[in-house]
Amino acid sequence: MIKWFAAFLGYLVFRFPGAILGFIVGSLLDNVGGGQRDPRTIFQDYARPNVSPADFELNLLSLCSIIIKADGQVNQRELDYVRQYFLSTYGKEKANAIFRTFNEVIKKREISAQRIATYLAQRTRYEVRLQLLHFLFGIAQSDGRVSEAEIRKLEEIARYFKVGQYDFQSIMAMFIKSADNAYKILEIEKSVSDDEVKKAYRKMAKKYHPDRVVTENEAIKKGAEEKFKEVQKAYETIQKERGIS
Template sequence: MSISKWLGAALGWSFGGPIGAIIGLALGSVVDSMADGDGFPYLGEGEPRKRERPRYRKRPNYDQYTERKTTSGDFEVSLLILASIVIKADNHQDHRELNFVRQYFANMYGKERANHAFKLFKNINQQDISTRQVCMQIQRMMDHPSRLQLIHFLFGIAKADEHVAEAEVKQIYTISGYLGVSSRDFESIKEMFYNSVDHAYKILEIDKNASVEEIKAAYRKMAKKYHPDRVAHLGKEHQEGAEEKFRQVQQAYEQLQKEKGF
């Protein structure tokens, strides 16, 4: 499948607004590079194929919509753009962070689809991106469970080089705010990549003096919020990715069960 056909089939709301402009510029660079013989040999890709004329669906009028169903393609594109922002936050692009993104896409989508994604990512990464504009489009169009999954992925990138720089944490926090993710949800997901004294409490979004009943109620609430079925509309691959958050909630609850003896 050519990259133009992949985009035409996968993208929904993200092919409009500021994200559409970023992708349009990146795609133009990809097509030009392919025409010049740059095959982008990522993840075992072979010789570049003959250039095909891009075929897109009619671009939607972004301003007409207040909510559209998020597709897997919309989620992928959002990941690529936000990943670029976070990776550049500390003014140092570590190869381990880039490999994390590449491997994540390979595991989630397979080599061919990951190749298409990285052809775009290489060119997205060269652009100056307005974090606020991009995030406001995502916040407006993407459902809350999918936005939580985005934040989880971004912390995974930041932790890929075994050190989360303060600049990266601040950037993800800024992104969270623009995405309409609460501070408590941000801290809950952040704690999944740390191991502080109040680790389990922070994941469950409760105070360390919480009663047994409050802990049980918090667990039910968080298990529902992070259940993989909440992102079923993004495809099976994203349900599997969401299972990590769900496991962390279960582990936090089991830890408190042992500590409190209930």
Template sequence: MGFSKWIGGALGWSFGGPIGAIIGVAIGSMIDAMSNGDSGNFTGHQGQQRQHHSAIYNTRPGDFEVSLLILASIVIKADGKQDQRELDFVRKQFVSMYGKERANQAFRLFKNIAKQKNISTRQVCLQIRQMMDHPSRLQLIHFLFGIAKADGLVTADEEQQISIMAGYLGISSLDYESIKAMFYRNSDNAYKILEIDKSASVNEIKTAYRKMAKKYHPDKVIHLGEAHKKGAEEKFRQVQEAYEQIQKERGF
């Protein structure tokens, strides 16, 4: 699959606004770096650029994909270095979701995005917030924590950066702490994942479980395509495990 066909067919609302500007610079860098003179392959996307005033929440897989690439590039640089394990994690995730060929195209784009300086986290996140539904934004935060944890530890700088992004994305503190708890080992994490206190009653625990199972159900992001079900299933599984852990501890 040629790059122009992939990028032109994948993107919807994301090819406009600040995100479109970032992608444009990245593609320009890729064209400049080409040594085979085949820059004509990149012209196919030009007529398909769209401004971000499309119908709200008309999010396609390519929009999520590009949003993830940009936010991941910011998180990876949050601690002042680019750890190879984090880069490998990004590529591995894309291979598992899209296959090797498309993952190679996405990773080429990612590396050129990561080279850019002064990317406005706020502007990018506000565009995503305006156009992307809540379950998809939760999925973004989950992926970003996975990338930060790829080297074995979510650093304070990385956590702070993801927290800032979550705020701009309109993610509540409860939802943020729920996803964050999935990547830390702590005796209270099962309760945080279910968004309840340790003092919650059995009925409150059961109600919270039903609520979170519904919120994180893989069907919530089915519009992003089958490729994203795996990540959604991971969140759903951790909700189930948190509930089972509390059941065991509380004996109900």
């Protein structure tokens, strides 16, 4: 708990850079004090060793803030979505402490999407960046729709994440419905042959199959299962449309 207090003090003295420094120093003091290690976030299993849990969590908070503020207003349902994530990951007491810091420090400061996304792109594997985009789309969609401003901000983050356009369109299609959604999820054009549809399905099913996520973290497993179900639904939709057996 020291790290969140230190982050707040750092913000008061040196604004956002001070918050980051205070958070990191406070994390070290927490560990020295013999406290239990924080549980991993649903993304931390994917992160490379050179990203500490403290760094990762602070940058995740920053990304949440960027998306919540993307359309110029703070929506309560989007805040609730983020809060529910922290509740499911850390439990009520710690989640409340984190969210207070999120409200008082992170959300009140303009944050560079380029700086945060570039930092994470250099220190995480491609899989985590796809998972992060999926999570950020979930925040944007939690109020019932993903606005144009939110899409533009998500596209910007994806560019700095170095996420391919087909992967971005595939994830977006899981949240924004359109006539060609099924094809976008499978990362193909509507004009492709039936054989190419089958090939694309096998590729995407392999890419998002839950068995590829080797972890004991139930949240990660659930996220992988949701993506896999979307791929299956997309293929079944095209099968029905084309009469593919």
